[in-house]
Structures are given as structure tokens and as C-alpha cells.
Amino acid sequence: MKTEMQHENNSTIVSVSGNVDALTAPDLANAIVDQISQGHVNLVVNLIAVEFMSSAGLRTLLGGVKAARSHGGDLRLISTNPGIDKVLKMSGFHNIAKVFSSQDEAVASFG
Amino acid sequence: MTAKKIALVIGAGSVKCAAALGLWKVLEKENIAFDMIVGCSGGSIYAAAMAMGFSLQECIENTKKLWNRSITQQRNWRALASVLLPGVLNFNHQFSMMSDGPMLRSFQSVFGDKTFADTKIPLYIMATDFETGESISQHEGKLVDALRASVAIPFIWSAWQHNGRLLIDGAVSNPLPVDVPIREGIDIILAMGFQSPLPSRIKSVSRYAFYVNSLMTNNLLNANFAFHNAVHHAEIISIFPEFERSIRLFDTGQIPYVIEQGEKAMSHQLDYVKRLLET
Numbered sequence: 001m002k003t004e005m006q007h008e009n010n011s012t013i014v015s016v017s018g019n020v021d022a023l024t025a026p027d028l029a030n031a032i033v034d035q036i037s038q039g040h041v042n043l044v045v046n047l048i049a050v051e052f053m054s055s056a057g058l059r060t061l062l063g064g065v066k067a068a069r070s071h072g073g074d075l076r077l078i079s080t081n082p083g084i085d086k087v088l089k090m091s092g093f094h095n096i097a098k099v100f101s102s103q104d105e106a107v108a109s110f111g
Numbered sequence: 112m113t114a115k116k117i118a119l120v121i122g123a124g125s126v127k128c129a130a131a132l133g134l135w136k137v138l139e140k141e142n143i144a145f146d147m148i149v150g151c152s153g154g155s156i157y158a159a160a161m162a163m164g165f166s167l168q169e170c171i172e173n174t175k176k177l178w179n180r181s182i183t184q185q186r187n188w189r190a191l192a193s194v195l196l197p198g199v200l201n202f203n204h205q206f207s208m209m210s211d212g213p214m215l216r217s218f219q220s221v222f223g224d225k226t227f228a229d230t231k232i233p234l235y236i237m238a239t240d241f242e243t244g245e246s247i248s249q250h251e252g253k254l255v256d257a258l259r260a261s262v263a264i265p266f267i268w269s270a271w272q273h274n275g276r277l278l279i280d281g282a283v284s285n286p287l288p289v290d291v292p293i294r295e296g297i298d299i300i301l302a303m304g305f306q307s308p309l310p311s312r313i314k315s316v317s318r319y320a321f322y323v324n325s326l327m328t329n330n331l332l333n334a335n336f337a338f339h340n341a342v343h344h345a346e347i348i349s350i351f352p353e354f355e356r357s358i359r360l361f362d363t364g365q366i367p368y369v370i371e372q373g374e375k376a377m378s379h380q381l382d383y384v385k386r387l388l389e390t
Contacts, residue, residue: 055347092337
């Protein structure tokens, strides 16, 4: 798994690629926590290049949503891979978080 | 380092549950064995056959005997008539459109009087308490009774009395029972789940009931899955085979294709499972 950070307008884009699982999720969690601790609380996690997401990955995203919101921001997702989106839907992410199909839309949602 | 424990959960899904045999085929080649198997509804039949230690080929042959159209050949005419004359013919909670005689004979022909104590791998078979709605993991008693309870699909087969409870289909309360291995302290859970198919046309009362039941079961599956993903200490690996063809309730002719899809879905996760077991 790889993560890349990019700051755009009022938000920070965390682009993730590869597999987000029990072996890699701690790295993603650290990346999210680092951004929040630096005051970047409006996060967009781009999952377009993610190939597999296990329960550990889902827990990390959930933790990120809670952490961002508790600091006055939000964590929003970009998901277009049907396999990943199915897991996100089954896990209720479409109900508790804002999920977009493009980076432009996600960034614009932070105003 | 303590060896990680691995469980297989086969959710409700009628003949699609044969995909679990494809999953098993992939793991068997790698000498990865299960520490426990959990089955729900149609999945309980495959779970029981695997836990009994049957070979892959025996599982295929036996499960064809256990789940095929012949088990729905005998209509329960008295119960059907009781729908029209409920007072006269005493309509009650034991209503079913089908007689369970053929199904019980088929279960008996494969499992006889075997009990949970006879399984080679610890086995849990899910059912739902008809009186309380509680999800029940059956782990004691005769396999035939546990299976009969687990597949007591509402409207099709009647509730079944087992170990002091009146039980119906496990899918009514817990279509993908990943909570059972979580409770038993399992580290790696392979969760093979299936969305209940929605009939394309609603042309009878039974289809209408099936349609609504499928909507509710799918939502329940998602809600349970979401909660357990969030609370498990280790890893749940979801294995959801993709079926390009429509697979109906008793399409046993499609079993080779279904197994192949299970094999493909498991193959995608194999490297990760091996790495997890090594860490």
C-alpha cells in the first residue's frame, strides 16, 4: 500500500493505492492521524487505486472519520472501484460518510 | 508466536454456497486447514459436509444429494388449504408450502445419526429462535436436526424443534454469522456471503413474499457485517464470489461454475491469507 498527500483548497487529499488490510492499515492510520495533528482536518481519502479492503482497512477509515469530526473537520471518500464500493456500501460507509466519484467533487464539497 | 486461528463462515445463499468448496479447494492445495466452520441456511449443508471430513469430491456429490429440486417436490396441500380456511383447518405457526419428508430423507442418507461430536472440525450451524427472534448457533445434537432447523425457510418449510427451542432459518436473524468465530476468539475469518437475489418479475404471492424477504435479509446482512467489521480485533476477509449467470435456488447443474467462482474469489486473497498466517 502507498499513500500520497496533496493539499488543495480547503482540504487534504490522501491518495491510497494497493491493498488496505491488517498488514498495511496501520500506515494509513498514521498518515491520517499525522494530517489531523497538523491541523489538516478536512480530509479526502481517494480509494480509486485501492485493490482490496479488509475489515482492518474499514476500521481505519471509520477511525479516521471519527477523528476528523472530533477535531471539527470531516473525512470524505472517493470510490469508483466496484469491488471496493460494494464493501463500503455493505459496511454502511455510504450512510455515515460522504462518498464521491471524483476528486473535484470531493474537494468542492468542503467549499 | 501463537499460531493464528482461521475460520470459514458460509452465509445463506442456497446453491451459491457451493462456492465454499472452491474456496476450500484453493486452501487445501496450500495445506491451510480451518479451526472452525460456521454455516447458515444453505451454507450449513456445505459447512456440515466439510466439517465431517468428506473429501472435496464427496462434498460435491453429497451436497448435490442434500440440496436439489427433489426436496421441494412434495407440496403440503393441507397447509396450503389452511390459508383459505384458517379457522376450519387450524392455520398455525407450523405453516409450510412444502412437506419436509423428502428433505429429511436426503439429510438422513448423508449424515444418518451423526452428531456435532462426530465432526473433524468444530462446526456451528445457525438458526433463529422462532419465539424470540434470537440468533442461535447450534453446536450440539444431531446434525440432521440442526440442518433441518437452519434451512427452515419461512413459508417453504416449517419450524423445527431442536434442543428445546422452536427454530427457523438462520438467515432470518444472521445471514452471514461472523459473530460466532469472533466470540470463539478466532483471528482470521473468511466470510463468504451472498446477497439474496431479487426476482425479476413478481407474478405470485409467494414471489412477492420472497422479494420482500430478500430485501430485508440483504439489509440485515449489511448491518451485521458493518457492525462486526468494526468490532473484530483481528481480520475479517470478505469473499464475495461474482456470478455473471443467474443462479436459482436449486440450480445444482450450475455447481461446477459456482465452485469455479468460489475458487477465483479465494485465489485473489490467497497471498494475503498466507502472509497473515505467517505474521
